[in-house]
Amino acid sequence: MDLQSIFTEAVANSKTLAEKPDNETLLKLYSLYKQATEGDNNEEGPANMFDFVAKFKHEAWAKLKGLSKEAAMQQYIDLVNHLKG
Template sequence: MSDIDARFTQAQTDVKKLAERPGNLTLLRLYALYKQASTGDAHGDKPGFADLAGKYKYEAWAALQGTSQDDARRLYIELVESLKSGASA
């Protein structure tokens, strides 16, 4: 396992142990970065109007199209670290 993979796995554990629940926009960013890092570019059908949460998640993920999986991992790690230090909410 490479260093970036190990740090990404650790960040996934750390995000579950945050003292405060992040705001909705931060949660969307975490979701999108996680999906991009683990799956790559968004694929599949975009959820319809009736699934508002699914639609926002898909759009956040699709906005990262073209971002490499390693770059998404690094951004995810940085965001989790900033949340741990209290710099973001």
């Protein structure tokens, strides 16, 4: 299987984990997914400065700037496999 297929499978597996990951891990999954599917975060940030969830998501994704889509996919796959145990 190619990396894209394995990534797609990992995305599906992330939705069927036995336990819901903690917020930090969820942010990591989100940011890796966004980096893998969209590349660098070039957005300004959330319009509502009191939307803290959107702010944390934006910041987590922005921290991955420069990481290749392939590397983000691999890190996402590795994290999901780790969470599956």
